[in-house]
Amino acid sequence: MSDLHGLIDAFAAFGDSGDGGVRRLTGTTEDAAARALLAAEFRRRGFALAVDGIGNMFGRAGLAPEAAEVVLTGSHLDSQPTGGRYDGTYGVIAATLAADALRARAAANPDAVRRDVVVVNWTNEEGARFQPSLTGSSVFTGALPLDTARDLRDGAGVALGAALDAIGWTGDAAPAFDIARYVELHVEQGDRLERAGAAIGVVTACWAARKLSIVFQGAPSHTGPTPMPRRRDALRAAARAIEALHGLVADDPDTHVSAARISVEPNSPNVVPARVQVWFEVRHRDVARTAAIGDAFLAAAVAGAEPLGVAVEVAIDERRAAQIFDRDGTALVAAAARRLGLPAIDTETVAGHDAVALMRKMPSTLIFVPSRGGLSHCPEEYTAPADLDAGVAVLTEVLWDLVTAG
Amino acid sequence: MSDLHGLIDAFAAFGDSGDGGVRRLTGTTEDAAARALLAAEFRRRGFALAVDGIGNMFGRAGLAPEAAEVVLTGSHLDSQPTGGRYDGTYGVIAATLAADALRARAAANPDAVRRDVVVVNWTNEEGARFQPSLTGSSVFTGALPLDTARDLRDGAGVALGAALDAIGWTGDAAPAFDIARYVELHVEQGDRLERAGAAIGVVTACWAARKLSIVFQGAPSHTGPTPMPRRRDALRAAARAIEALHGLVADDPDTHVSAARISVEPNSPNVVPARVQVWFEVRHRDVARTAAIGDAFLAAAVAGAEPLGVAVEVAIDERRAAQIFDRDGTALVAAAARRLGLPAIDTETVAGHDAVALMRKMPSTLIFVPSRGGLSHCPEEYTAPADLDAGVAVLTEVLWDLVTAG
Incomplete structure (x- = not known):
């Protein structure tokens, strides 16, 4: 986990707002820089990068290079105009580090692994520059047609597709794998975990x-x-x-x-x-x-x-109706936290997340770590280092269970 | 007065908002077109045009071409984004027609005339595109330095000076005459005249x-x-x-x-x-x-x-403190209305006007005609034709008194 805090600092430099926060809107030079760093982190770990038509980035870790089925995990690198350092970015980094750790574990247990892991960065989750939000994940599930998404306009009339072209992040690789489950680790953005003294939130529903x-x-x-x-x-x-x-x-x-x-x-x-x-x-x-x-x-x-x-x-x-996360996933998260001795509670998400968009097409699981004061979308957004580490540990366990399950 | 209503229609075509109103912001192509029409109206009447560094247009009527002293009269051609057809434009047209009428009267009474008449169109009275408002008249009195005014920026960062250059209405002719008084005719924009059944408002103060x-x-x-x-x-x-x-x-x-x-x-x-x-x-x-x-x-x-x-x-x-218009001017207006048999009341202006800005440097007089429902800065702004005619008649009388006074 030694890379985690260094990587959070490194990503926060792209769009550093000077007050502890981040302004990294989709399709900007700041977004391009963060994407380039993620691509470099994939490369140095040997993950195979693919980019689709809406700029979603997929890094296949290669625990099981021949497996047709994968577990997808990640979050998003874009931020609100007054964003914090953790919202989204933490989930992408954590997924990368967890996938890396699983490669080592898989090498020691080659027969146990039945599925590969793919790390994803979804385009324009925040909907700050282009509305609606959850753009990349909604294109991925088919809820939003690619052409419609690429024609979304920002306040100055620039199309999302043109903005992605301009920073060099339009691809054409529709990923060719079956997905067993999507798992996303995210900061809570509310204060229930903090109030309950819990390290892990098992997200059972979306408001x-x-x-x-x-x-x-x-x-x-x-x-x-x-x-x-x-x-x-x-x-x-x-x-x-x-x-x-x-x-x-x-x-x-x-x-x-x-x-x-x-x-x-x-x-x-x-x-x-x-x-x-x-x-x-x-x-x-x-x-x-x-x-x-x-x-x-x-x-x-x-x-x-x-x-x-x-x-x-x-x-x-x-x-938007309330939505329920499937129980096999919540049970896996609760069990992983228990094994690691981390206090966990069942909770709900008030905000939308890519994990909510993904539910439309596949089993989807969302894991929270605490946010101090419940604050987010602001420079004061903060999660303590030990809580960040605990989240990565749980994500790693859950992914291992998923790639090794019968 | 036959030209009055035709000219109001003609000017309203420049920036016609399609709903009876006008959108004619300073330094736009609509402003340029209205200025070109005014220049043509000056030319066909033989008025000598001069333009100063902030784009104020001066048309010297020539009743007394050799006189060092003049009476200045006019208003402004710019509008609010949701402007009406009368606010400002009526005063410029009325001044042009009154000055024209006085030329004929002067030709018949050559010895009576001691002063010339100059018609003015002040730049950016509304302050809609560039703040502060009353820009041209404030530069003219010295309250606002020319360089400061030319560097005022609109919402897109364009400077007023550059906008005037772009439409070809930056001049360099600081007018070389002494001004005995400024007189402005304007629609009331309130409903006091309407409620009082008065045709003419003698404006005694500014709120x-x-x-x-x-x-x-x-x-x-x-x-x-x-x-x-x-x-x-x-x-x-x-x-x-x-x-x-x-x-x-x-x-x-x-x-x-x-x-x-x-x-x-x-x-x-x-x-x-x-x-x-x-x-x-x-x-x-x-x-x-x-x-x-x-x-x-x-x-x-x-x-x-x-x-x-x-x-x-x-x-x-x-x-802004309340300001009082000088009593010699209000007495002239009241006397002219009385001679013409027009019901007049003393009233006040709530809004700022170029006539208020001019007070700083010279005697200044403001005359109102009624506004239906007190509405202005909107397409519904309306003054009945007979009231418009009455205003021009009073302005003509007041100007005659001023150019012939001992």
Whole structure:
């Protein structure tokens, strides 16, 4: 495990935000540098690199070079604009080191190994530069057509495909192996492990979410002389809705809500805002709760906007049901933690992950290590070195069980 | 007055927004086209055109070609992004037509005329593309250095000077005349004339204003798993402040407030907003009121933000005192309306105008005609044809009094 902390430092240099964090958006020179380092780490270990049409990187470790079936493991190297050092990158490094350790173990037990290990870096998991998120893994499962994904545009109109071409990371190698299971190790990004004093989170489910993008349609007018009763202020209506959403869940810390992106037109200091769009999220383990809070919120948004002469339109109403990780995988993780003497708890993921996207096509398993204070997507994101080591140890055990299983 | 309505239609074609409004930002091809039409209108009437270093256009009418002293009259051809057809453009056209009419009157009374008339189009009055507003008139009075003005940048980093160069409207003719008075005719943009049934507004004062740009400093984190109590949501704090400002003046339609421009970082749907800046305005005729409301608002913003772990910083606190238009000018306007049998009232301007900027250096006079519903900076901006005609008639009388006064 000696390489782990050095590699986390090395990757954090690409897009170093100067405050402990990382800004490494998909298809940028920072992304290209991180990909080049991962390719070099594959090369020095003898892993065979393949890249597909959306830039997903696959490194086949070669424990069982002839095996048709493999176990896939990894995460993503892209970050949020205000990202931390661990989100995604830790899972890619850990997968590389675990696969490397298994090669040594396989060499000592050549007859035990029935499957190979492939390490993966998924393109644009974060959805920070190109929406939707989970792009590479969704193309891989077929949920998102390759052409559609390559034509996703960033805020400046640049296509994802063109951005990948520009940094030299468009490939054509659709990987030719059967996948027994996907396993992803990730920092928790919440504080349940920390509060429980656990080293390992066995992720049993992904929370439901309702993502609502709302347009508040008012009318432009002069901010100075226009009589106050004549104004139809779309930003004021949006402000009421933002506070109303939080008010609806104020007594319930288990429903997570946010309003994080806003677009205002004409956004001139002298013109009453005419059109405002806000992206809201409601998350809870139970889809009935996200549906009910979403409905109550929409009613509150309308009630706040109507007296202002502002219309409310729903531009996006995306509902994600809760999803359950398969029990064979969670049992393997729990057993590995037990064997290693690491305290583990069953937990859930609130955020989406590539492991959630992969569920659509294959058994998928997600393992958490603690995040200090539950913080992520920020420079303060932190996991203690011993916890990082424990995660790699569990991942290694789980992968060994999978490559040797009958 | 037969040309008035045709010219309003002609200018409205440059930047026609398709919904009755106009989008004609400074230094664009639409601005260039409107300037070219004005130059042609000057030329066909024999007015001598001069352009200064910030693109202000001056057309000397030639009633008294040898006179050292002139009366300056006009307004601006630029608009807001969601502008109407009358704001500014009406004053430029009216000044051109009034000056033309005075040439005929002067030819019939050659001994009466002691001063010439110069028509002006001020650059970037609106401050929509380049801030601050009132740019051309402020350079003209010396309040804003020419170099500073030419280096103002738009949102894409383009300098005002470069934009004027690109459309061919940078000149070097600092006008060589003494100015007896500036007179501007403008649509009211409020509803006092309409409510009073008046045709003419004699503008006696400009309201005080306090413009506060506030930074809400929170911290980024993941919108999904981050525990709700751990979030420091800058957009939520801003939303509370926006509603608080309106709440402070809810029972007082004579204090105008707004929050019209907002900037959010990182503005990603998956990251709790870390830093939000909002541009607020408070306007009232009395500077003590704008000061008091501003102070109460700042206290409310802090009170709303503190429980959210969000800091409040004042980035801009610009205070404009109320200003009084000189009484010789208001008396001339009132007398002209009386002679023409037009109902007039004394009123105030809430918005800034070039006539307010000019006060710094010379006697300045502002005349209003009604705006339907008090609406402006929007496609619905409208003044009835008879009211437009009445305004030109009053302007013509006032200018005649000024060029013939002893």
